[in-house]
Amino acid sequence: MAEPVWRALEKTCHLATPYQRFDLLGPWQRLVGEHEGAAPFIVIARDAERRPLVVLPLCTRQSHGVTVACFMGGKHTTFNMGLWDADFAVHADAADLDALLAALRGRVDVLALSQQPTRWRDQQNPFAVLPRQNSINGCPLLAMPPDGLPASRISNSFRRRLKSKEKKLQALAGYRYHLATTDNDITRLLDWFFRVKPVRMAEQKLPNVFAEPGVEAFIRAACLAPRGDGRVIDIHALECDEEVIAIFAGVADGRRFSMMFNTYTMSEHARYSPGLILMRNIIDRYAEAGYDALDLGIGSDDYKRLFCKSDEEIFDSFVPLTSRGKLAAMAMSSLSHGKRLVKQNQMLFDLARRLRRAFG
Structure with a gap:
């Protein structure tokens, strides 16, 4: 074996x-x-x-x-x-x-x-x-030197722009950023993801890889599998009482976070760049935990270059x-x-x- x-x-x-x-x-x-x-x-x-x-x-x-x-x-x-x-x-x-x-x-x-x-x-x-x-x-990469100031990860001007957008979301009841830790939360967020992601991909005329045989079951199994004090795939979410606004999911190993999949709301709240706000929260979270690198997965999508200035x-x-x-x-x-x-x-x-x- x-x-x-x-x-x-x-x-x-x-x-x-x-x-x-x-x-x-x-x-x-x-x-x-x-x-x-x-x-x-x-x-x-x-x-x-x-x-x-x-x-x-x-x-x-x-x-x-x-x-x-x-x-x-x-x-x-x-x-x-x-x-x-x-x-x-x-x-x-x-x-x-x-x-x-x-x-x-x-x-x-x-x-x-x-x-x-x-x-x-x-x-x-x-x-x-x-x-x-x-x-x-x-693979776009963000290096996060130990003891680096927040501005070394995300510029002050970009932070100000995100903060201005976030004020609109902060007015929503129950607005919060969190890492999903319970089976119920993980299942609820994945239920939402598998409803919304196909719509987002259809908008972009992209094939829905998540609809391929066995993929949804695989992702659910890995997201629910325990690993230390987290999961094999960790899910970060931006939510309010009304709805899930955005999620990013990826793998972490104590030194690096690597994003696997994400999506964001179809509602009017999408106009406030919730995915970028969530990414800022994730970057700061892992930097403060002593991580020295973060990547956003394969591909050169424009949003990745807002955070990642180099390549793996x-x-x-x-x-x-x-x-x-x-x-x-x-x-x-x-x-x-x-x-x-x-x-x-x-x-x-x-x-x-x-x-x-x-x-x-």
Whole structure:
């Protein structure tokens, strides 16, 4: 059984992102992955004394006769990474990785390892030494230096603008910002989210990923799963007695908060930028708790740039393990590179977006 080893490598003395927690990826595999035809493929590497050095939470898919192994989580994980023994990760070199990959040859044809952070917790991702290329999208990042003043996170002028807007909301009975802590609150907020989000996405002519088989059940399971004094996915909300105004949900690990999904009200209260006000509250909350970074997920939406001035460096690796996998790896790499070029060229990106809206 991989679960005990997996959970052991989630401890803070090891190197892993919160997206690779067992209680996040377990429900994803069971409720979403199986619907998508993904089979679990958990790789555990051990030293001579049988001590676990790394867990790779992978799944396999079949495509045109090729077995492809990728990280679990699909569209719902911003970052993908192994769970590493921290000491081993510091010293792991190309020879160690060659030995790890050699054990996989013949079992899969190609590794498609996307959206990997180059570094995590100030330590290099051991897979960064593999052949790699920039991911299709970047991830906007806000660095929050220890003991930094509020203005170092959000400028005073932006704070004043948000405060002016918030005065309208503060007049509402029961207006409040809070982190959902009870099962009842979490369930109530998710009920609202799954009503409102499809409408918001339809307005933007975007596909509703939350309507895909198993996704809602997966998100509910992860949001309700306990983790320390919080949940595997934490939900932050702006509310009044009349309605839920906005929510942001994401994962936290004691040093970084990473946003996963959000939406805001369809009522007239939307005119007062409740999502931005909620984001300001979240940033200040985690900065005051000693967190040193916050990200708003993959993509360069305008609102993200209001808070995040830099980008997390993330990469993809397409590693062939068989002769059949070489062609597949080349095709995946080229496709990913092409999509990135479109994203980086505003004219091409606008054209692609118009075509998607016209034919989606």
